[in-house]
Amino acid sequence: MQTTVPHLTTALTGPLLEIETHLLAQQPQIETWFRSEWQKTPAPFYTSVDLRNAGFKLAPVDTNLFPAGFNNINPAFFPLSVQAIQNAIERICPTACNVLIIPENHTRNLFYLESLATLQRILQHAGFDTRIGSLMDGLGEKQEIELPSGGSITLEPALRQEEQLQLKNGDGSRFNPCVILMNNDLSDGIPEILKNLDQNIIPPLELGWGHRRKSDHFQHYSKIAQEFAEQLQIDPWLIDPMFEKCGEIDFKNREGEECLATHVEHLLSEIQKKYDQYNVDRPPFVLVKADAGTYGMGIMTIHNASEVHELNRKQRNKMAKSKGGQGVSDVIIQEGVYTFETLGKDEAVAEPVVYMMDHHVIGGFYRVHTARGPNENLNAPGMHFEPLAFANPLNLPDQSRDPDAEPNRFYAYGVIARLAMLAAAREIHEVIGERNIGEPDNG
């Protein structure tokens, strides 16, 4: 096995070793607990989770239900994805043969298109005839785009035919999918063409950023972290980022600043208390994020409540707009978790991103960034990172080795990421009620 795993550059690894030790010792109990949870609340079709590892704390900071970045995963693990997808689709639509992926509309982002091509390839390996149906305006005919990695990807205009979404075949017949896989996070809400279809749509449209709120997710997560920590007999804070929220913020017109400043101050002092308890000698910080945002837009790092009043026009404009262009009004103020994992002699900051399909961890990668500090968001617009694929799988913990040995640290990532996925599963359940995942909302 390779050992290209980042180095933890902090002396504060006591509590993390404690988490890892507990996870390892109680692995059978943890896996049994997860099994019973997935029976109660089925996992999303696919999920990616950004983690931050501060040595003293390991926590999720973002959970994506329309993940991109599949091209950054080690291809050696594709068989795991293939197997997981076969199981997931077996439950949703056992007779499915055709799958239609609905992608994001940014066709100029080659990184995104590489991810899309990888996702398509994995579905094809799994035995599904898989095509890509774009919702882009003005895509009259199908468009083939060459990819830097070789090969190409074909986008085809999705056509509405009564309650079905279809593609045109070359011979005039239609490609009629049983499963529509959303890889578009619906920041602008649900477009007309997707409404009231009688096909299976995964994940459910209501989970797009037009509806979803980060604060809902982290509220579910906090509850889960508490349940889980109780079982493990650890302090839930070691795996849970604290947060507060403010509604009705208008950055452009400087409305709601006072509310924000108060919450920032309060949260910073809560974090400081925990830092004191664990002898962490770094300054606490918080992140202010759009509650309905994605792609790292509309995010800022704050160390002091006074910074809220000192935002310049450019910063305020940036916060006022997030992806898709809707104005920010609700924000979440989240405890910042340091990234103390670094790589190489430059000590580049590395943030783990874990990918799951069905309820299985199928791989991941580190976002490695030389030009950023340990307290900065590593997934910001225009940000350049080097992906470093996880060399090893995340489901082979090794009791005979140190709690912090590579397979065991990876296992810990996988457990925390699955807790975040469980929070997303409960979000979905809350939204779709007793409907099955994928089942159309028209019965």
Add this chain to the structure above:
Amino acid sequence: MQTTVPHLTTALTGPLLEIETHLLAQQPQIETWFRSEWQKTPAPFYTSVDLRNAGFKLAPVDTNLFPAGFNNINPAFFPLSVQAIQNAIERICPTACNVLIIPENHTRNLFYLESLATLQRILQHAGFDTRIGSLMDGLGEKQEIELPSGGSITLEPALRQEEQLQLKNGDGSRFNPCVILMNNDLSDGIPEILKNLDQNIIPPLELGWGHRRKSDHFQHYSKIAQEFAEQLQIDPWLIDPMFEKCGEIDFKNREGEECLATHVEHLLSEIQKKYDQYNVDRPPFVLVKADAGTYGMGIMTIHNASEVHELNRKQRNKMAKSKGGQGVSDVIIQEGVYTFETLGKDEAVAEPVVYMMDHHVIGGFYRVHTARGPNENLNAPGMHFEPLAFANPLNLPDQSRDPDAEPNRFYAYGVIARLAMLAAAREIHEVIGERNIGEPDNG
């Protein structure tokens, strides 16, 4: 990807290329068909299938429901096993935390113990507290055995406590499994200690060689091969070994020889007709096997019906006894399939063995044998072979490459092995009826 795949040393690859081409072209239809079949008939917990690849024909020759040889699989694929096991046990007993493996009794076979240790390790990775409960007479206390690969394995005496099978813990308490995993093929029938337990037992005890018949398996397989070949529009013979059967043979006392000779002669002439049709210029041969046998005991290769009458005393004694010592009475006469896969400059004969967990292919290896011919059984007692682990997974067929390219040949192996597994699933269904797999037979 590595390319250590055996060379097909035959000019007769036309029909095989045809099979592979069909499998590749119809992959989505094949996978959809398998999905619907597994819904009707759940797959066994684990299965291994011996295949023979004659270039013109690719067929299963043995299907094992209590597989050994896990130590011969590429460890890089263990994550696939972990994931498949988690799914299988989720269905059988979602609350399972403890698993008890019941092994074979031959503790001196270090190859077997290495396989057992690997199986235990995979279950532990999957999050099950897994121990090994031996049925061996005279195992008073637990026994730790050092393994050549390093590490050790611990066998503990299985104890009956009312309707439960348990192990003793060091502190006087008991280890109480929810799932009992049989890795003992019950050649001698079902021992008293296993009868009427209220725990889940997989595979069901009725599938041991005390009850199971090879001819039942291949009858199911023939039917499946026919259904499948019809869908693919190929000749079913290309994937199906013909067979006939004889009851009441007593080799020791030379009773039933005439029946056997007649069937051998008939089957040889049927094979010859097929060889003529496909221009195969090799002599046909058949294998005579105990209908209730395993481990390659009680098997002989015959090219001519007259050989049946010319068996010497040693050969007759060998056929009269198979594993566990029960006398052979029913025999199956099976079409011999040449192995035309060879490896290296010595042209060592290589036979693929495919492993499955739940309904997923999780790896395999070639039995490589320098001292045997292409028409001999490669799994005979005392036989020495070199295992060559498959370097690549079997679920990543690549439409963009040749039908006989490595990932596609592996995909073909996986499809044919799954057809044999489906035959085993139907055997199980026939035996346990509407009971769920693993459900105890006392309701």
